[in-house]
Amino acid sequence: MFPVSPNYGSGCPCFPTPCAQAVLGSTSTPVPCPALPACVPPGVLPLSRRPPAWGRAARQPPGLPLALARAFSNNKILVELDESSGVATMKFKSPPVNSLSLDFLTEFCISLEKLENNRACRGVILTSAIPKIFSSGLDITEMCGKSTEHYAEFWRAVQEMWLRVYGCNMVMIAAVNGSSPAGGCLIALSCDYRIMVDNPKFSIGLNETQLGIVAPFWFKDTFVNVVGQRIAERSLQLGALHPAPEALKLGVVDELVPEEKLQERAAAVMAQWLALPDHARQITKSMMRKTVLDRLISHREEDIQHFISFTSKESIQKSLRMYMEMLRKKSG
Ligand SMILES: CC/C=C\CCC/C=C/C(=O)SCCNC(=O)CCNC(=O)[C@H](O)C(C)(C)COP(=O)(O)OP(=O)(O)OC[C@H]1O[C@@H](n2cnc3c(N)ncnc32)[C@H](O)[C@@H]1OP(=O)(O)O
Secondary structure: OOOEOOOOOOOOOOOOOOOOOOEOOOOOOOOOOOOHHHHOOOOOOOOOOOOOOOOOOOOOOOOOOHHHHHEEEOOOEEEEEEOOOOEEEEEEOOOOOOOEOHHHHHHHHHHHHHHHOOOOOOEEEEEEOOOEEOOOOEOHHHHOOOOHHHHHHHHHHHHHHHHHHHOOOOEEEEEEOEEEEOHHHHHHHOOOEEEEEOOOOOEEEOOHHHHOOOOOHHHHHHHHHHHOHHHHHHHHHHOOOEEHHHHHHHOOOOEEEOHHHHHHHHHHHHHHHHOOOHHHHHHHHHHHHHHHHHHHHHOHHHHHHHHHHHHHOHHHHHHHHHHHHHHHHHHO
16 A cells, blocks of 8 residues: 555545545556645646655565566566666667657556656666667657557557656656657657767757658647747757757757767766755656646547547648658668
8 A cells, every 4th residue: 555645634635535646656547636736735746656765765575586676678678777876777679760659659658657666766767779769759650551549549658658758756867879850859858858979960859840740739848848939949840850969059958978978977967866855856847847747638638639630631641651651762
């Protein structure tokens, strides 16, 4: 049984039976809860309800072999947790280009949830095991010639991935070691800090307009929160992919480092962030992100319907097919 929030009491609508929102450490799917204002201090992240890990010992079931608590490897993402530092690394390894397929997204969310539920973990570094590519963004084949049901399932998974990363209580650092268009860029933008390899051949940005599609409002909101209105407006309309040095200049990433220093630097930045008490940092993060998160949470079904009707249009299908054809010709 998980403990309840310190704010929980007779003033909560759900008193005396604590709802999911009032229960710290609950892993249930995030849903807006009527008890939220009373049970949780204003500004606390609505998604991840794991309690602050700062100063707490790891919660590991007795008898579980230590190795199991430290690492789990799946098909498309390698997860390693260093319990002494409290830092996990999630390494994308889905050849050829780490595209965000339904399977990838599902595995991503499960892996992150596992880490959230492990109190030994306080920070996560996202990076790639595929040379030169961080992530090629949403898997375009998931958006081409599929059923309405498939589009709905896929888009829910994309939403879930963003809600989990953007709303994550843990410190999230993107160690961007390759190109990162569209959905790949969104993952990086959703982290707390972005370090990119100093290589002008690697680019990052929300290039949706180049595919004839439109970045959803929550992609746009996330981008605006990182770079500001003017830069986001220009970059989004042009579907710009910014080479690493330009990405730094515009604030899309926070710093550039030589490739061989990337993991070391990510660990050093993580240590700086983890030096703060978790609860203060988490509440501050929530305060900064809550409005944007709530906007999608309260319009989630509408957003799925919009994606389905937009993607199902013959003109959009044609654009996506032509884009895939262009990629194939380039690679072949
Ligand atoms: C209402 C809202 C509606 C819609 C919103 C949707 C929002 C969409 C967000 C997205 O993320 S859309 C995806 C955008 N991504 C891209 O534009 C990237 C495209 N890819 C590239 O630019 C390059 O592939 C690269 C990532 C820079 C890597 O280049 P490289 O030369 O190393 O590889 P190559 O191009 O040869 O690709 C290898 C192989 O992979 C296939 N591929 C690449 N990207 C994707 C992808 N995103 N989805 C599916 N498949 C992808 C490519 O076709 C090649 O396949 P092949 O070997 O069979 O030819």
